[in-house]
Amino acid sequence: MKKYRIQPDFDLDIKFAAHRALKACFQKAVDRRLQGNGASIDQPCKIDDDFRSQHPHVNNEKYTSEILMSELTDCLNTLTPKILDFPVAIKPPQDPLAWALDLFKAAVVEADMQSMETKPGSDPEPQISYFDQQDPATFQRFRSAILEGRAVHGSLELIDYRDDGGTLRDNADWSWQIFCDYFAKGLADSHPMGHYLKATLWTSCGEHIYKAHCDLADGFLVHLTGHKRVRVWPVPGPFLKKVIYDHRDFEGRMTSEPVDFELQPAQILFIPAGSMHEVVAHGGQAAVSVSYHMGSPFPLMSLCAQLNKLHPGAEISLPQELMGLRKFDITFFQPSRYSQAGRDNDEAIPKELAEALLGVLQSNKLDSTALHKLLSFWWRTARRQPVYPGPYP
DSSP states (O other): OOEEEEOOOOOOHHHHHHHHHHHHHHHHHHHHHHTTSOOOTTSOOOOOHHHHHHOTTOOHHHHHHHHHHHHHHTTTTOOOOEEEEOOTTOOOOSSHHHHHHHHHHHTGGGOEEEEEEOOSSSOOSOEEEEOOTTOTTHHHHHHHHHHTTOSEEEEEEEEEEETTEEEEETTOHHHHHHIIIIIHHHHHHHOTTOOEEEEEEEEEETTOEEEEEOOSSEEEEEEEESEEEEEEEOOOHHHHTOSSBOSOOHHHHTOSOOEEEEEOTTEEEEEOTTOEEEEEEESSSOEEEEEEEEEOOEEHHHHHHHHHHHSTTOOOBOOGGGOOOSGGGOOEEOGGGTSSTTOTTOOSOOHHHHHHHHTTOBOSSOOHHHHHHHHHHHHHHHHHSOOOOOSOO
């Protein structure tokens, strides 16, 4: 199965200028309609003559759809799960299930495929079993189960990307184009010290339950066909206050009141980072979605590595309990929380972040003052040249 190196499509300066101008006039149209003078937000927004003379290639209809899509990137770093509709410019594969099955067939050894079965007896808990990826007959068994509407589930990574480049799976260029057109600039603005993107194909049916879990970054579930119910537990308040955090306390993250979303084709569900969620594929029709997880959760172990590179011999480390390597045991902080608009001229590492990091970083070679200076130097360096290493140390 081929994967291709990809680079961000930032031949987009004019495009994003158009986006900002149209967003402003779109809001004016909304305001006029609210004032009752009959203006319609369903009509393409018009760009003034001065802007058109500078950017004659701009197509009104195309960029109007991008304004609507800006609702998605406006969700980044927010806390409320919500459903948004597809902009008209998003053209998914004509037959999403056939497209998905072609991808699974070509990369069956890399896919995660499982079946769910409720066995008779006293234990009502469904039992999960996994398809053997090395068995040549696995794909045909998975395909038959999907077409027959049995309780099966498959996932396959499509994009693995950081702001310095990444990989794209063959025949998944549609998913990459969506990112370039609608997410790339908003992600860069929201996470100016670097970021990552992971896009995954999901195909399931037959009331398969993907058990409650959370993700490390903000997620957008782009739903193509079939029906899903997604139950989301918004991140409880105590977790929002943590500067240093991990994701191991599933029970604690499920103490908030859950919200149920009945996801229909041509809808996009935003799930904030760290929100527990459970996904059920309704009915016998296959449900096909593509998720985009994006953000910049920064592993503390990666920070130690970067600080030791900046100051060889500093021997900066962490307490053993903060050195977990499993996905939900990794300890993070979130730079974008402190690097948003309004802090652009702040060269010093923010006090709250510095105090939290100094509380866990340890070194036998540097005292707290020297370590604080090193952190400040790292902060200034990272703000000028993104150093984000990805979510896994």
